[in-house]
Amino acid sequence: MCKFYADSMLGKLSRFLRFLGYDTLYRTQESINEMLETAREEDRIILTRSDEIIQMCKKRNLHNLFITNIEVSEQLKEIKASFSLNIVYPPSKMRCSVCNDDLKVRNKEEIIDKIPEGTEKNYNDFWECRGCFKIYWMGSHWQDIKKTISEINSSE
């Protein structure tokens, strides 16, 4: 399974890749050199909209992809075409959109104190991040995710 390192300005794309289960780092405080070093050490594909960084990747023989589009669904199509990503809804595996750690399935009873009151009436499936303990459920924003995923898959 591909692992990614998304350059700054690709935050939305990073969160999406994490939802789809792809191990994805996102550059915020790190320098470009730190990103390139980590990508080498951890065998990550650099995703960027910078020509300069693409040139640096080529010099250092790092896997890279220049992202041409601004829309996240178009960006995902570019990545899917280049690396044969498996993009399905719902994803078979998800990672935390905040910290990139794995999510584990939790029973409603175990996390009832950690979700907004009433949420438990509307949803049955919950996940918890192993790293930052954020709780996830397939709330209303999942409709947008589902729509984006069907857009990506319909245009083949």
Ligand SMILES: [Zn+2]
């Ligand atoms: Zn987390």
